Amino acid sequence: MISDGPFIHRLYNPNCYKKYKSFIVYYAAYFTVVACDNNKIIAGNLNPCKAVIVIKTDTMLATIKNYLQRRISAPAVTEKSVVEAYDLWSADYDKQPDNLMLYLDARLFSLLISQINITGKHIADIGCGTGRHWPTLLSKQPADLTGFDVSGGMLSKLNEKYPEAHTNLITDNLFSDIPDESYDVIISTLTVAHIEDIEEAIQAWSRLLKSDGEIIITDFHPHTLAFGGKRTFKHNNAVLAVHNYVHPIYTIKEVLLKNNFSLLSQEEIKIDESMKPFYTKQNALHVYEKYKGFPVIYGIHLKKG
Numbered sequence: 001m002i003s004d005g006p007f008i009h010r011l012y013n014p015n016c017y018k019k020y021k022s023f024i025v026y027y028a029a030y031f032t033v034v035a036c037d038n039n040k041i042i043a044g045n046l047n048p049c050k051a052v053i054v055i056k057t058d059t060m061l062a063t064i065k066n067y068l069q070r071r072i073s074a075p076a077v078t079e080k081s082v083v084e085a086y087d088l089w090s091a092d093y094d095k096q097p098d099n100l101m102l103y104l105d106a107r108l109f110s111l112l113i114s115q116i117n118i119t120g121k122h123i124a125d126i127g128c129g130t131g132r133h134w135p136t137l138l139s140k141q142p143a144d145l146t147g148f149d150v151s152g153g154m155l156s157k158l159n160e161k162y163p164e165a166h167t168n169l170i171t172d173n174l175f176s177d178i179p180d181e182s183y184d185v186i187i188s189t190l191t192v193a194h195i196e197d198i199e200e201a202i203q204a205w206s207r208l209l210k211s212d213g214e215i216i217i218t219d220f221h222p223h224t225l226a227f228g229g230k231r232t233f234k235h236n237n238a239v240l241a242v243h244n245y246v247h248p249i250y251t252i253k254e255v256l257l258k259n260n261f262s263l264l265s266q267e268e269i270k271i272d273e274s275m276k277p278f279y280t281k282q283n284a285l286h287v288y289e290k291y292k293g294f295p296v297i298y299g300i301h302l303k304k305g
């Protein structure tokens with residue numbers, strides 16, 4: 001329901017909407033956003049299921065200006081498509097001792113995986129990359145472990161380390177060659193925000209899981225992504241970023257809950273003082289100041305049936 005309110009009108013103008021999309025999508029997912037001018041409501045999508053926040057036009061414009069300003073003043077970063085970026089990143093992906101996200105993901109992953117007994121189970125790692133979690137997974141002696149990824153570069157690195165590994169280079173999110181209920185456990189770390197049609201992907205993942213299967217997902221927190229957070233890496237002295245989509249955590253959970261899953265745990269980690277040394281080493285204290293207090297990574301564990 002869009003009225004003629006000038007502000008929302010501008011937002012829904014296709015050119016402006018594109019620019020502000022992640023900001024709007026993020027808020028629209030959590031709240032009914034109602035813009036108002038001089039206490040007169042000018043626009044809003046009144047969904048009774050969601051909390052309502054009323055944002056004065058001035059406040060919303062100031063927030064968006066601030067958001068764009070921060071994005072504009074950030075150092076120049078070239079954004080690449082997922083496959084191109086990870087093919088380039090694959091050469092150095094395993095050599096990042098100072099990468100905060102990998103460090104935090106390792107913390108979350110070890111907590112979540114400790115909740116599942118994977119010995120003797122059939123495991124799929126979707127968005128497996130170079131197999132960063134494979135030492136942990138293989139140490140628990142699963143029946144088999146299969147990696148799926150869209151980047152040939154990342155899979156080659158995995159295959160160098162594990163020449164016998166079962167890996168699949170995938171080109172869509174449907175897993176058409178894989179029969180229903182093939183796996184006991186799916187893990188997917190730091191991947192879902194790279195997938196545009198997340199509902200299609202999660203729907204397919206739930207088809208692949210057995211009737212009592214479990215799934216662990218971790219990723220960059222949508223809150224940070226919505227405020228301009230990026231996954232970046234250095235390549236030939238340039239800073240490159242990988243394209244991300246902002247998927248609210250509840251969208252992912254909603255698809256799984258509709259497919260008869262229940263939530264066993266949900267965790268998130270916020271940026272705090274203890275993480276400052278990572279930013280100092282990367283010469284990125286401005287990023288630390290910008291995102292201090294923001295939830296930067298989340299993890300969820302759900303079970304089917």
Ligand SMILES: C[S@@+](CC[C@H](N)C(=O)[O-])C[C@H]1O[C@@H](n2cnc3c(N)ncnc32)[C@H](O)[C@@H]1O
Nearest residue numbers: 086127128129132149150151154189190191194
């Ligand atoms: C940040 S890396 C994470 C790799 C590994 N899971 C880890 O935690 O180190 C993201 C990976 O997801 C892969 N990816 C992106 N989109 C994908 C998709 N639609 N299906 C499967 N893999 C995907 C990328 O190629 C990349 O290897």
